[in-house]
Every structure is written in structure tokens, then in C-alpha cells.
Ligand SMILES: Nc1ncnc2c1ncn2[C@@H]1O[C@H](COP(=O)(O)OP(=O)(O)OP(=O)(O)O)[C@@H](O)[C@H]1O
């Protein structure tokens with residue numbers, strides 16, 4: 079990801095996505111899930127960035143075609159392509175991690191490498207909270223339908239109903255957080271002693287090596303790009 | 308308005324069949340309590356009454372409406388539904404707005420909405436809390452807010468999924484009185500509850516579910532007299548019934564008053 083972001087060559091992020099993330103996903107048998115979710119994440123960005131940058135990129139001169147007062151310009155499209163590539167890589171890498179790693183494993187790995195327990199918990203809870211909030215939103219929409227809100231025939235009203243839920247959902251999530259905190263304390267979460275884990279991590283030598291290689295490679299690449307200015 | 312359930316089968320998308328071969332009718336004005344151990348399928352069954360769930364096989368009709376061909380929002384004109392967990396129902400910032408949500412979907416005028424809301428709030432005893440934030444209330448009170456928001460729809464049929472949970476003695480008494488009162492008005496009331504004493508006091512018909520099937524369906528007295536079948540569903544009859552049996556009373560009693568009546572008879576001097 080770092081490599082893709084620091085590169086000046088605009089095709090690198092996309093290339094990394096195609097030649098690194100996708101093969102990894104195939105290897106982990108996650109291609110369908112990853113592909114579908116990435117598309118869903120990327121599509122709205124793709125549409126808005128292409129349109130906005132393509133037509134309104136400041137200082138662009140190479141007109142591809144014009145539509146009344148609007149003109150699609152080459153520089154804008156290039157910029158949009160660069161940005162999209164980065165988003166694609168970011169989403170792809172993030173989702174790959176999410177799909178391939180059980181949250182419990184992630185938390186354990188983070189803590190074993192000296193990451194503070196509490197912070198690790200926050201990171202993972204944030205990831206896990208999404209499906210939880212989604213389920214809750216569904217439940218509330220159902221309750222609204224049961225009180226006469228028509229959502230089955232009208233897409234517009236349905237999306238409006240969902241939007242109106244953002245406030246209450248965040249609010250009830252905050253209430254949940256309070257209860258979670260109490261529950262955690264009641265089970266000695268912040269006790270000042272070292273903890274044992276129910277799970278065991280299978281961290282092989284090859285995996286450790288790969289991690290170091292990735293870090294060294296990234297630093298080297300960034301240095302090269304900056305040094306090569 | 309009659310509810311009729313015909314050979315209802317239901318499976319959740321994960322394929323597990325949760326309801327099997329259910330057929331029964333509930334007439335207008337009946338008071339029915341559904342009991343059964345956790346996971347027996349009670350909530351799943353009642354969600355068919357307002358079309359939140361649609362049968363995998365068989366059909367459910369409310370009056371002349373088949374739930375299959377009506378939206379949940381349409382069914383809401385006939386069936387009011389109190390959810391098991393009030394926090395999955397409440398979403399407004401003011402008690403008043405929460406209770407007004409249903410009536411406003413029915414297209415009532417502002418005056419009518421105001422009247423419905425006030426009536427519903429006073430029924431559950433929350434009249435002076437209409438300006439509060441629902442989350443500033445205790446969970447038991449939130450359940451009452453949710454109940455008021457269902458009452459305010461003034462539907463002929465009411466489905467209450469565990470209204471007794473978390474209520475103290477006063478809350479229970481109020482709820483009981485409310486149910487009796489609604490029956491007076493001719494409403495059909497279907498309640499899920501784990502509180503056998505409450506069921507005995509306020510319901511005339513009991514349905515006992517076990518693993519998605521109807522184990523017993525009958526008049527309260529007859530159902531609570533069947534100790535062995537109830538034990539099979541991991542249920543215990545009301546305290547008074549057990550006490551009556553332990554004392555060897557000749558008839559099955561279910562409520563405190565019945566117990567006292569039957570007990571007094573045994574102590575009358577014989578001629
Ligand atoms: N959304 C769902 N998807 C899959 N299975 C479900 C779903 N909701 C409930 N179940 C399963 O269906 C069965 C019946 O659940 P239901 O909620 O109807 O039981 P219940 O009798 O209301 O129990 P309780 O007394 O705990 O409320 C349970 O085994 C439950 O795990």
C-alpha cells in the first residue's frame with residue numbers, strides 16, 4: 079500500500095491490485111467475496127471522481143470532448159485514474175485483511191507485538207461493530223414497517239427511512255459502549271498483569287520473514303522515490 | 308377480526324425449519340397466551356401475524372387479508388406488534404414522537420394523532436414523560452414507551468412479545484389491568500410470556516409450543532392441569548395450580564382467587 083501511494087508512476091496502484099491483491103485473494107479462496115465488496119465500495123467513488131475531476135480539473139487544457147459548456151479533459155481523467163487506483167488498492171488491501179483474518183487472531187497478534195491491549199480492542203471492535211449495527215438497523219426498520227411505514231413499494235422512502243436511522247444508531251451504539259466497558263471491567267480487562275490467550279497463533283518463520291521483507295521493501299521504495307526527485 | 312393459520316411451516320434463510328404444521332384459528336376478542344421454552348419458535352410464529360415473516364408453506368390470514376399479498380405496512384392497520392426488545396423499536400428522541408410515529412403513518416390529522424398519543428401514554432402511565440428522551444428512561448419504562456407506540460395505532464389485534472419482562476409488581480398490575488381493559492373494548496390480544504402466573508390471571512386460552520410445534524392448545528384451566536405434558540415442554544404450571552394440587556384440592560385452580568374459593572369449600576363443615 080505504501081509503495082503504491084508513494085509511487086510517481088500512476089499505474090502502480092492498479093498494477094499492485096491486479097498482480098498482488100487479486101492473486102492473494104485467489105490463493106485464500108476469497109476472490110468472490112473480495113471482488114463483490116470491493117466493487118460495491120469503489121463504484122460510487124469511481125462515478126463521482128471521474129465526473130467531477132474529468133470536467134472540472136483546474137488548469138486542464140486537453141479537451142477530449144465537450145458537452146455544451148462542459149468539457150471532458152484529459153488531465154482530469156488522469157488525475158481521477160490515479161486517485162481511484164489508490165482507493166482501489168486501499169480498499170482491496172483492507173478488505174483482504176478483514177476477510178482473511180479472524181478479529182480474535184488480529185487482536186492477539188497486535189498485542190503480542192507490544193500493541194496496547196485497550197487500543198487493540200478498539201481497533202477490532204470497530205471492525206466487528208459494523209455487522210452488529212447493520213443488524214440493528216434492519217431490526218429498527220422492521221419495527222417501523224410494523225408501525226405502518228411503507229418501504230416495500232417505494233425505494234425512495236426506504237432510503238429515507240434508513241438515513242433517519244443514522245442518529246439513533248450512533249446514539250445506541252454509544253450506550254452499548256458504556257455497557258461493554260462495564261462488562262469488560264467486570265472481567266478484569268485492565269488488571270495489571272500479563273494475560274494468557276485462549277487462542278494460539280501459528281506464526282511461522284516464513285510469515286515473519288515475509289513481514290520483514292515487506293517493511294524493508296516499502297522503506298527502500300519510498301526512499302528511492304523521494305531520493306530520485 | 309379472525310386470525311387463521313393453515314398448515315404453517317417456516318424455515319429461516321439458513322434452512323433450519325423453525326415452525327412445523329401449525330393450524331389454528333383465533334377469533335375476534337380472544338385473549339391468547341403463547342408459552343414455551345426459549346427457542347421454541349414463539350417470536351417466529353407471531354411475526355407471521357403481521358407479515359414480518361411469510362410462510363414457507365401454508366398461509367396466514369388476518370380477516371380477509373392473506374399476509375402473503377399484503378405489505379407489513381398494510382398489515383399494521385390491523386395488527387399492532389410489540390417487539391421483544393424495545394431497543395430494536397425505539398428510534399425517536401422524544402417519547403411523544405416515538406408514540407406518534409405509528410398514528411402519523413396511518414394518515415391521521417394532527418389533532419387525532421395528539422389524541423391517540425395522549426390516550427396511549429396515559430394507559431401505560433407515562434403521561435408526564437412525553438417530552439423525555441426514551442434513552443433517559445429505565446429499560447422497563449422503555450418497554451412501556453414501545454407498548455404505548457403500539458397502542459396508539461388502535462388496531463383491532465395486538466401482539467405483545469414478552470411485555471412482562473423486567474416489570475415490577477406495579478408494572479405487572481398495570482399491564483394486567485390494561486389487557487383486561489383492552490379485552491373489554493373487543494380487541495384480540497396475543498401475548499408471549501414466560502410468567503405463568505400472569506398468563507393464568509389474564510388469559511383464557513393458552514398455546515404451548517415445543518420445537519416449532521403446537522404441543523397443547525386449549526382453555527387455561529385444561530392446559531395448566533396437564534402437568535406431564537407441560538414438563539415435556541420444560542414448563543411449570545402457575546404456583547397456585549401446584550399448591551392446589553399439593554393440597555389435594557379436587558379441582559384445578561390457576562389464580563389466587565380460584566385457589567381461595569376452592570380452598571374455602573374444602574373447609575366448609577360437611578353435613
Ligand atoms: N433471524 C434468524 N435466523 C436464523 N434462525 C433464527 C433467527 N431468529 C430465530 N432463529 C432461531 O429460531 C428458533 C426459534 O426462535 P424464536 O425467537 O422464535 O424463539 P422464542 O420461542 O421466541 O424464544 P425466546 O423465549 O427466547 O424469545 C431458535 O432456534 C432461533 O435460534
Ligand SMILES: [Mg+2]
Pocket residue numbers: 349350351391468
Ligand atoms: Mg422470543
